[in-house]
Amino acid sequence: MTQSNNIPLGIGLMIATTLVFAVQDGLSRHLAGEYNVLMIVMIRYWFFAAFVIAIAKRRAGGIRAAAKTVQPLIQITRGLLLCLEICVMVAAFTILGLVESHAVFTCYPLLVAALSGPVLGEHVGWRRWAAIGVGFIGVLIILQPGREVFDIRALIPLLAAAMFAVYGLLTRYAGRRDSTATSFFWTGTVGAIAMTSLGVWFWEPMVARDWIWMGCLCLTGVSGHWLLIRCYEVAEASAVQPFAYLQLVFAATIGIAVFGETVSTNVAIGCVIIVAAGLFTFWRERQQG
Known part of the structure; x- marks a missing residue:
């Protein structure tokens, strides 16, 4: 199928994605501080799977059409990677807090930019490689x-x-x-199956108030990942990645304002270097374009 490269739309989708993910991370930090991480992620995926199945049923061809893919191994790998990544990151929130976790996690756009050439065949110029190197210096400072x-x-x-x-x-x-729609379907169903096989063994009773927060977490989880999938579909990964750094800003704001976290000097310096490297790369690539 023909794939577009609508950069302005991709940027807008990425900004929306980062805001939704930051809110989701704040909710995850709260709930994982009270209950088992695997149980929290499992419940979130139950809602996610129910949602994608409901959407699939409403589309032409139903579930059969949504699930149809010529690359099932890629789709299964995606689904497994995402649910395991969520578990690891939510655990990090409870151990390090939102600010420090995101300070380190913010290097992921650099990893995407570095790998977009060999994996996707996208052009990665010397300026981008230089910025990636500078960005990882920021990671080392953190x-x-x-x-x-x-x-x-x-x-x-x-x-x-x-x-x-x-x-x-x-x-x-x-x-x-x-x-x-197909990627969304596989993301939700594969993750739900994987997390149920793990999380059901760690079930804990949840108080009524926290079920409200759990519902909010489920909603942000669904909307955030749909936005991300749509973003990567409409624009090159390397072009939209610099704007993913906004998740650090949004998450740090929530961590400081809601959870009383602080920002150490080395974390602040490292983050500035990483974000500056990504934004410089984007600016130079747009100038050349």
């Missing part, structure tokens, strides 16, 4: 690996970033032959 007090827990969101980058690239790759 992690401070040379210090005796290096916190190995910081590797948790770094693992999540790598998993999410690969998920994003596979989403773009799958979009070349499958529609948004």
